[in-house]
Structure formats: C-alpha cells, structure tokens
Amino acid sequence: MKQTVADFVLHRLREWDVKFVFGYAGDGINGLLAAWERAENHPKFVQSRHEEMSAFQAVGYAKFTGRVGVCVATSGPGAIHLLNGLYDAKLDHVPVVAIVGQTNRSAMGGSYQQEVDLLSLYKDVAGAYVQMVTVPEQLPNVLDRAIRIASSQRTVTAVIIPADVQELDYSPPGHEFKMVPSSLDLSWSTPIPPDSQLERAAAVLNAGQKVAVLVGQGARGAAAEVTDVADVLGAGVAKALLGKDVLSDELPWVTGSIGLLGTRPSYELMRDCDTLLVVGSSFPYTQFLPEFDQARAVQIDVDPGMVGLRYPFEVNLVGDAAETLRRLLPLLSRQEDRGWRRTVEGNVSRWWEVMQRRAATSADPINPELVFHALSSRLPHNAIITADSGSSANWYARHIKIRGTMRGSLSGTLATMGPGVPYVIGAKFGCPERPCYALVGDGAMQMNGINELITIAKYWQEWSDPRLVVAVLHNNDLNQVTWELRAMEGSPSFLPSQQLPDFPYAGYATSLGLLGIKVEKPEDVGAAWDQALAADRPCLVEFVTDPAVPPIPPHATWEQIRSTVESFVKGDADRWGMLKEGVRSKLAEIVPGAGKDPPA
Numbered sequence: 001m002k003q004t005v006a007d008f009v010l011h012r013l014r015e016w017d018v019k020f021v022f023g024y025a026g027d028g029i030n031g032l033l034a035a036w037e038r039a040e041n042h043p044k045f046v047q048s049r050h051e052e053m054s055a056f057q058a059v060g061y062a063k064f065t066g067r068v069g070v071c072v073a074t075s076g077p078g079a080i081h082l083l084n085g086l087y088d089a090k091l092d093h094v095p096v097v098a099i100v101g102q103t104n105r106s107a108m109g110g111s112y113q114q115e116v117d118l119l120s121l122y123k124d125v126a127g128a129y130v131q132m133v134t135v136p137e138q139l140p141n142v143l144d145r146a147i148r149i150a151s152s153q154r155t156v157t158a159v160i161i162p163a164d165v166q167e168l169d170y171s172p173p174g175h176e177f178k179m180v181p182s183s184l185d186l187s188w189s190t191p192i193p194p195d196s197q198l199e200r201a202a203a204v205l206n207a208g209q210k211v212a213v214l215v216g217q218g219a220r221g222a223a224a225e226v227t228d229v230a231d232v233l234g235a236g237v238a239k240a241l242l243g244k245d246v247l248s249d250e251l252p253w254v255t256g257s258i259g260l261l262g263t264r265p266s267y268e269l270m271r272d273c274d275t276l277l278v279v280g281s282s283f284p285y286t287q288f289l290p291e292f293d294q295a296r297a298v299q300i301d302v303d304p305g306m307v308g309l310r311y312p313f314e315v316n317l318v319g320d321a322a323e324t325l326r327r328l329l330p331l332l333s334r335q336e337d338r339g340w341r342r343t344v345e346g347n348v349s350r351w352w353e354v355m356q357r358r359a360a361t362s363a364d365p366i367n368p369e370l371v372f373h374a375l376s377s378r379l380p381h382n383a384i385i386t387a388d389s390g391s392s393a394n395w396y397a398r399h400i401k402i403r404g405t406m407r408g409s410l411s412g413t414l415a416t417m418g419p420g421v422p423y424v425i426g427a428k429f430g431c432p433e434r435p436c437y438a439l440v441g442d443g444a445m446q447m448n449g450i451n452e453l454i455t456i457a458k459y460w461q462e463w464s465d466p467r468l469v470v471a472v473l474h475n476n477d478l479n480q481v482t483w484e485l486r487a488m489e490g491s492p493s494f495l496p497s498q499q500l501p502d503f504p505y506a507g508y509a510t511s512l513g514l515l516g517i518k519v520e521k522p523e524d525v526g527a528a529w530d531q532a533l534a535a536d537r538p539c540l541v542e543f544v545t546d547p548a549v550p551p552i553p554p555h556a557t558w559e560q561i562r563s564t565v566e567s568f569v570k571g572d573a574d575r576w577g578m579l580k581e582g583v584r585s586k587l588a589e590i591v592p593g594a595g596k597d598p599p600a
C-alpha cells in the first residue's frame with residue numbers, strides 16, 4: 001500500500017522523536033486515525049475526555065520534560081475545544097504543536113457541516129505559525145516548521161490538514177520551481193550579550209548595597225549561576241510563580257514566591273532593596289517590584305521581545321540565563337558588608353515560622369494551610385507538583401518548600417481553571433518514574449478534573465511508578481473568587497455564583513478502581529498523605545477544608561484585613577462565626593469589642 005499524507009505525518013513525527021500525541025478522535029482526522037492504526041500506535045495516541053484536556057496534557061508534558069508537546073483534534077468543535085489549553089501554552093511560553101482536521105477541500109467555503117475558518121480562529125493563538133496543508137508536497141516543510149518554530153520560540157503553532165488531504169498519496173517536494181524542501185535538524189544557539197553590555201550591567205550591580213534578585217522560569221538550569229551571583233552580591237532571591245522550582249526553598253536567602261500569592265520576605269526584599277536584577281521572568285505585577293525611583297535595575301532574558309518590560313531597567317541583557325550570569329560573575333565585586341543578606345535571611349526564617357503557625361491554626365474542619373504544610377515535608381525529592389487556579393495556588397505558592405529535583409507548575413499567566421489534573425497526566429507520560437501531585441479545588445474538579453480521573457484510570461497501569469495523587473480541597477465554594485468578592489467593598493459574596501454542589505470525590509475515584517481517601521479531621525491529614533504516597537495505584541485524597549480561611553496577601557496589615565473582614569461580615573453573626581478564631585482574636589485587639597460581636 002502506498003504511503004498516505006497521514007502515514008507520512010506520523011512518520012515525520014517519529015523522525016522528530018515525538019513519543020506522544022494527546023488527542024481526541026473525530027471524522028475530520030479519520031485519515032490520521034487510520035494511519036495510527038497502520039503505524040501500530042506510534043507515536044502513542046493518548047486519549048482524554050475533552051480536547052481542552054488534551055491540550056493541557058500536551059502543555060504539562062512540555063512543561064515537565066522540556067520537549068515539544070503535540071496535540072491533535074478534529075475539525076470544528078474539536079479544534080475549538082483545544083483553544084483554552086493552547087492559550088495556556090502560549091501565555092506561559094510553552095512549545096506546543098496542534099494538528100487539527102478540516103472539512104474536505106471540495107466543501108470549503110460552502111457553509112458545510114463543522115466548517116469553521118480555522119486559519120482565522122487560530123491566527124491569534126498560533127500567530128507564530130499556522131498553516132493549512134492542501135497538497136502533499138507542502139509536507140514535511142509545514143510540519144517541520146511548526147515544530148521548529150514552537151520549540152525555538154517556545155510558543156504555539158498549528159497545522160491544519162483537511163480530511164481528504166490526509167488520505168492522498170504522499171509525494172515529497174521535488175527539485176523544482178515552487179517546491180520547498182525541508183530538513184530535520186534543530187540545533188540550539190545560546191545568545192550571549194556583548195562584553196560592553198555585561199560591563200554596564202556589572203557597574204549597576206556593583207554600585208548597589210541592597211541587591212534583590214527576581215528569577216522566573218527563564219532561569220531554569222541556571223540555579224548554580226544564580227546562587228554564585230547572589231552570593232557575591234550578598235543578595236536575596238525571590239521567585240516568580242512559574243520559577244518556583246528554579247531554586248531550592250531550603251536556601252536561607254531564597255525568599256520564595258512573589259506577588260499576591262507570594263511571601264512576606266519577598267515583599268520586604270522588593271520594598272527595601274536599592275538594586276534589582278531580574279533573570280528570566282516577565283512577572284506582571286509591577287506593584288510588587290520596587291518603587292520606580294527606588295532601585296537601579298538590570299534584566300536578563302533570552303527573548304528580545306520580553307526585555308525592558310515591567311520596570312524602568314537601566315540595562316537589558318538579551319542572553320541565555322546561565323551563560324550570561326557566568327560571564328557576569330567575574331565582573332562583579334564581592335559585597336563585603338553582609339548586613340543586607342543577614343536581614344533577608346532573618347526575614348525568611350521568621351516567615352517559615354509564620355507559615356508553621358498559620359498551618360497550626362484550627363479551622364472547621366480542616367485548615368487548607370495544614371494540608372499543604374503537611375504535604376511539603378513529605379514530598380519525595382523528585383516529585384512533580386501542579387496546582388490549579390483557586391485557593392490552592394496560594395497555598396502551593398507559600399507552603400510548598402521546593403528541594404531536590406522537584407518540579408512544579410500551574411497556569412501562571414492565563415491562570416485558567418482546569419489544568420491541575422491534566423498537567424500531571426501529561427507529566428506521567430513524560431516522566432512515569434516520578435511521583436506526581438495535583439493540588440486542585442472542588443470547582444476545578446467539577447469543571448473537568450473528575451472526568452480526567454477516567455483518563456488516569458485508563459492509563460495508570462502503563463506507568464512504571466503508578467503514584468499520582470490528586471488532592472481535592474473540598475470546600476463547596478469557589479473560594480478564591482469568594483475572597484476576591486469580599487475584598488471588594490459592598491460585595492460580601494454572591495452565593496448563587498459561589499456555592500458548589502456536593503460531590504463524593506473519593507467515592508468516585510474508588511468506583512474507578514483508584515484509591516480514594518476522604519479526610520475530615522485535621523489529625524488525619526498527615527496519615528492520608530503517607531497512605532497516598534505508599535499506594536500501589538493513583539490516589540485521590542479529598543480534604544474537607546474550611547472556606548473561611550482567607551488567602552491573606554503577604555503584605556496585608558491587620559488594618560486591611562479588618563476592613564476586608566468587616567465588609568464580609570457586615571454585622572452578620574453567622575458570617576462572624578465562619579471566621580477562624582485567630583482572625584477574630586487578632587481583630588479583638590485592634591477593634592474594641594470585636595472579639596465578642598461581629599463588627600458593624
């Protein structure tokens with residue numbers, strides 16, 4: 001039998017060493033599915049419950065392996081379903097290639113069933129490269145470029161292949177006019193700033209007395225260099241959330257995450273520094289960086305399109321993080337006065353005590369901070385951790401101490417709900433030997449996580465280490481938004497939008513053949529984590545948590561907390577009763593009489 005275009009596409013993916021394609025079937029890709037059958041499922045087709053989940057799985061795979069993620073979907077609705085996951089990839093700078101079907105060429109432009117103008121629809125999300133293959137000779141060029149551009153620009157690209165084209169006999173481009181041959185090789189070059197720029201940067205950094213460093217995911221692979229530079233400068237280092245796993249939280253001068261979900265020592269580091277060095281981060285919240293006239297600043301980023309943003313930087317170095325820092329190091333002079341560093345380290349150690357105390361505060365029934373705190377010390381050194389958008393992102397950011405070769409991520413920039421569970425599924429295909437944890441709210445579980453448990457049940461026996469733990473914060477509330485509403489004066493919370501229906505998460509997991517554990521008492525939290533880690537199969541742990549524990553921003557003063565709480569309580573005794581005791585007693589100190597009665 002002759003090789004079809006679809007056969008060739010799979011052949012070329014194998015030549016690119018693509019091992020998995022995350023997807024969902026439909027007649028717009030029937031030619032490809034038939035080719036998959038002929039290719040004995042190589043690369044492996046991983047089936048989800050929904051195309052958005054396939055895209056998230058490709059993103060999770062790419063985030064945790066550093067390889068390009070590939071997803072596939074049918075024309076029309078399938079291609080539309082992929083979009084949110086593709087935007088997640090685009091915004092977090094993750095390389096993902098989408099291969100989507102389209103109606104037959106003969107029907108195009110005829111308002112045909114499932115015909116959607118995919119070139120227009122994908123023009124934004126796959127703006128770096130989106131092409132439709134209408135004749136066989138466009139391949140392999142279009143596919144090669146999609147993979148090369150996604151990989152080198154860390155972005156989303158898309159290849160649209162009409163159903164009838166998938167079934168044509170493949171013929172390669174010839175050595176003739178209007179033919180575009182292609183090749184496989186992809187080598188990485190490492191941009192390095194010129195010496196003159198490095199010297200300018202060093203002059204700024206050497207002039208500082210109190211240097212703050214902010215690292216993002218672009219500093220991955222540069223931990224040793226960041227450590228050396230921070231040591232010479234006597235600096236503290238804060239981490240943007242996508243860069244949380246770049247540096248160990250056991251280092252005494254690492255202040256942890258920054259921003260609304262961040263830590264107090266990171267806030268203090270930025271508030272009090274006189275010099276700022278940002279490495280591989282586009283952390284968006286300028287208000288958490290130093291005042292504009294407070295610090296002289298240098299930025300290092302591999303992407304010339306991403307330098308100069310967020311702060312009035314004096315020197316913008318375009319370069320690979322590790323290589324640039326290595327070349328910067330000999331130009332730096334050692335900060336002999338270690339006072340600033342001692343201050344940072346003192347702030348950090350105080351902060352971990354605060355975290356300990358917050359986790360130990362009683363709640364009804366379980367304090368979510370205890371759940372994360374108890375997990376942190378139990379995490380295997382090679383764990384992969386994801387958090388969903390919701391209150392779990394706060395607790396992940398603050399309570400999880402990264403160490404060893406741990407990896408962690410979430411939807412950092414799109415901040416979409418729903419990737420927690422599919423990310424770890426993608427991770428399990430890329431790194432089956434590593435224990436994975438998804439830390440997810442009940443809203444996100446109901447949105448899609450419970451469906452993806454079916455995918456876990458379908459595939460887990462193929463993973464060399466089957467340990468995958470889905471932890472659900474069962475608080476019957478869209479809690480993160482509830483607290484955001486409370487923080488808005490006059491909007492204590494709108495129950496019809498915030499309350500969630502009950503669901504038996506652990507029972508459902510058990511019904512799928514997974515291990516399901518429901519935890520309703522604080523004293524059982526640690527044992528549940530131990531049991532999940534010791535399990536011989538994926539495990540769902542359902543923690544019944546207290547929605548009244550506020551994800552307090554790190555810099556909030558008690559005065560600000562008081563006004564937030566007042567707008568929430570508004571004289572309502574029931575709501576006052578929902579507040580945890582620690583908040584009530586502290587308020588009692590600053591608001592006379594507030595300890596007994598709700599503030600008016």
Ligand SMILES: Cc1ncc(C[n+]2csc(CCOP(=O)(O)OP(=O)(O)O)c2C)c(N)n1
Nearest residue numbers: 390391416417441442443444477478479480
């Ligand atoms: C797709 C999408 N829809 C809505 C939101 C807004 N949002 C952010 S967090 C959140 C609440 C999440 O609730 P849940 O998963 O139960 O976690 P909790 O905060 O209760 O722990 C919502 C609705 C979003 N980020 N993404």
Ligand SMILES: [Mg+2]
Nearest residue numbers: 441442443477
């Ligand atoms: Mg919830």
